[in-house]
Amino acid sequence: MDRLTVVSLEQALSLSYATQRFVHLGWRVIRIEATPSGGRLPGDPNRYVGKEGESPDRRAYFVGPNVGKESIALNLKTPAGRETLARVVRDLPVDIFACNTLPKRYGELGIDYDTLRRANPGLIWAGLSAMGPDYPDVPGYDPPLQGLSGFMDVTGEADGPPTLCGVPFVDLKAGDEVFANVCLALAERAGTGKGSRIDVSMLQAAASWLVTTVPLLDLGYSPAEVRRNGSEHREFVPVNVYPTADGHVYLAIGNDVQWSRFVSVDAFASLASPARETNEGRRSEREAIHAAIAAITRALNTAELVQRLTETGLVAAPINAVPDAIAHPPIRDRLLETRTPSGAPVRLPPPSVEREHLKNVGRRLSYPPGYGEHTDGVLADAGFPKNEIEAMRENGTVA
Numbered sequence: 001m002d003r004l005t006v007v008s009l010e011q012a013l014s015l016s017y018a019t020q021r022f023v024h025l026g027w028r029v030i031r032i033e034a035t036p037s038g039g040r041l042p043g044d045p046n047r048y049v050g051k052e053g054e055s056p057d058r059r060a061y062f063v064g065p066n067v068g069k070e071s072i073a074l075n076l077k078t079p080a081g082r083e084t085l086a087r088v089v090r091d092l093p094v095d096i097f098a099c100n101t102l103p104k105r106y107g108e109l110g111i112d113y114d115t116l117r118r119a120n121p122g123l124i125w126a127g128l129s130a131m132g133p134d135y136p137d138v139p140g141y142d143p144p145l146q147g148l149s150g151f152m153d154v155t156g157e158a159d160g161p162p163t164l165c166g167v168p169f170v171d172l173k174a175g176d177e178v179f180a181n182v183c184l185a186l187a188e189r190a191g192t193g194k195g196s197r198i199d200v201s202m203l204q205a206a207a208s209w210l211v212t213t214v215p216l217l218d219l220g221y222s223p224a225e226v227r228r229n230g231s232e233h234r235e236f237v238p239v240n241v242y243p244t245a246d247g248h249v250y251l252a253i254g255n256d257v258q259w260s261r262f263v264s265v266d267a268f269a270s271l272a273s274p275a276r277e278t279n280e281g282r283r284s285e286r287e288a289i290h291a292a293i294a295a296i297t298r299a300l301n302t303a304e305l306v307q308r309l310t311e312t313g314l315v316a317a318p319i320n321a322v323p324d325a326i327a328h329p330p331i332r333d334r335l336l337e338t339r340t341p342s343g344a345p346v347r348l349p350p351p352s353v354e355r356e357h358l359k360n361v362g363r364r365l366s367y368p369p370g371y372g373e374h375t376d377g378v379l380a381d382a383g384f385p386k387n388e389i390e391a392m393r394e395n396g397t398v399a
Contacts, residue, residue: 003027004095004186007088009076009111011044013142013168014202015100015128016065018175022096022182023068023365024336024351030378031066032085033371035075035399042399043073043371054340057371064348067338068365072379073372073399080397082110084379090119091382096182098126103136103199113197123195124185126178132201140202142168149206154213156228163228173209174202176352237282238289241319242297248319249302251293251309255279261312267296337364372399 008019009032019029033043041048043057050060058066075081089097099111106112106127113125127133130140143164146152151170156163181198189195216226225234231250233239239252253259256278263272271292275281282289297305302318309316318324326332326347334350348365375398379389392398 001025001186005092006030006096006098007032007085007092007094008097009099009101009109011100012046012171013065014171014175015098015178016044016046016175017172018126018128018178019069019098020065020067021175021179021352025355029069030374031069031071031369032076033071033073035073035081035396043071047371054342054344055370058368063338063346063368066368067336067348069369070374070378071369071372072375074375075397075399076109076111078397080392080395082115084384084392084397085110086116086119087384088378088382089116089123092378093120094123095186096124096126098128098178098182100128102139103127103129103133117195121195122189122193124182124189124198125195126182126198126200128174128178128200128202130201131203132199142171142202145170145202145206149203150210150213151206154226154228157230158228160228170202170206174200174205177205232286232290235283236279237286238293240290240293242290242294244297244300244302244305247302249297249305250317250319251297252315254315258314261314262309265308265312267300267308268293335363338367339364340367375399 003026004022005028006019006022007030008015010016010019011033016031019031023029031044036042041057044062046062047057048059049062052059074084076085088094097111097116099106101109101111107115110116113123113127116125117123129135130138130145146155146164146169147162149170152162152164155165177200178198181200185196185198213226217223231241233252236252236254239254241248241250253262259276259279259282263269263276271289276285276289306316306318320328326335326349331350334354336348336350338346338348340346346367375393376389379392379398380386384392389398
C-alpha cells in the first residue's frame with residue numbers, strides 16, 4: 001500500500017494511540033492542535049503530563065503515543081482556520097481525517113464528515129468519542145468508562161473493592177477499533193472509490209469485550225457469580241497466581257489432559273485423586289487445590305518451577321515487572337526506539353504485529369513533535385505560499 005496521509009485533531013491517549021498505529025505502517029500522521037488561548041498551555045494537555053526530561057512541551061506521558069508524527073497549530077474557531085483545514089484536506093491531499101472532539105462540536109469546528117467530504121469526496125472520516133454521536137455532549141475518560149462498562153466490578157479480589165486495570169485498556173481498545181475500521185474502510189474504498197464515515201464509541205468498544213460474561217446472565221448464573229474473583233479463572237481449575245520462593249508464577253491448567261500432566265510432575269503428584277481428574281471435580285475442591293498448590297510452589301524458585309512445568313507441556317509464566325517483561329526476548333527483540341533531542345535512547349513498545357515494511361522504515365521513530373513544529377511545512381506541502389502562511393500567523397489562524 002502507498003504511504004497514506006492522516007490528519008488527526010487529537011489529544012489525550014485513545015486517538016493518539018490509534019494514529020500511532022498508522023505511524024507503525026509508515027504513514028504520514030499530522031496532529032492538529034489548537035492555537036494558544038486564554039493564557040493556558042498550548043496544545044494537547046498531555047504534552048505537560050509526567051516528568052519533563054529535555055523538553056517542557058514533550059513530557060514523559062506524551063512521548064509513547066506521539067513518536068513519528070508531525071504537529072500543526074490551527075485555530076478552528078475562526079472561518080479562516082476552518083477554510084485552511086478544508087484546503088489541507090483537499091490539496092495535501094489527506095486520505096484519513098480523525099478526531100476525538102465532542103460530537104456536538106463537529107459542525108462548529110468545521111470538522112464534520114459532510115463538510116470535509118465536500119473538500120475531499122474520497123476521505124475516510126473517523127470520530128472517536130465516549131459514547132458515540134447519539135450522545136454528542138458526553139465527555140469521557142478511560143477510568144470512569146472502565147467503571148461504567150462493568151469491568152471494574154469484575155477486576156480485583158473477591159473480598160476487595162472494584163479495581164482499575166493497570167493499563168488504560170478502554171482508551172487502547174477504542175483506538176484499536178479506529179485503526180481496524182479505517183483499514184476496513186480503505187479496503188472498501190479500493191472497490192468503490194468512495195470515502196466513508198466511522199464513529200467509534202469508547203463505551204461500546206469496551207463493552208464488546210464482555211463476551212465471556214454477558215451471556216452468563218441468561219445461562220443460569222446469578223449476578224453475584226459474574227463478579228471479580230481475583231486472579232482465578234471463573235471456570236477452569238487450577239488457573240491462578242501462586243507464590244514462589246522469589247516471586248509469583250501464573251499457572252493455567254486448561255483441560256483434564258493438562259491436569260494429568262501437572263500431577264505427573266513429582267512436586268505435585270500428591271494432588272492427584274480420582275475426583276480431581278475432571279474440571280468439574282476440581283471446581284468442587286477449588287479452595288483446597290489452590291491452597292495445596294501454593295504450599296508447594298512457595299518453596300520453589302520461579303525460574304526452576306516455570307522450566308519444569310513448561311518442559312511438561314504446561315502453560316506457566318513468571319509475573320514480571322515491566323522492566324523484566326521488556327527484557328524477555330520475544331518482546332526485547334521487537335522493541336521500537338526513539339531519541340530525545342540530545343540523542344538519548346528511549347525504548348518504545350513493539351508494534352502489535354510485525355510487518356515486512358519495518359525492514360525498510362526501521363525501528364527508530366522520530367521524537368514527538370514540538371507544539372506546532374510542522375505548521376509551515378505542512379501548509380507549504382498543501383500549496384500555501386509563504387506570504388499567506390505568514391499572514392495567517394499574524395492574524396492568529398495558525399501558530
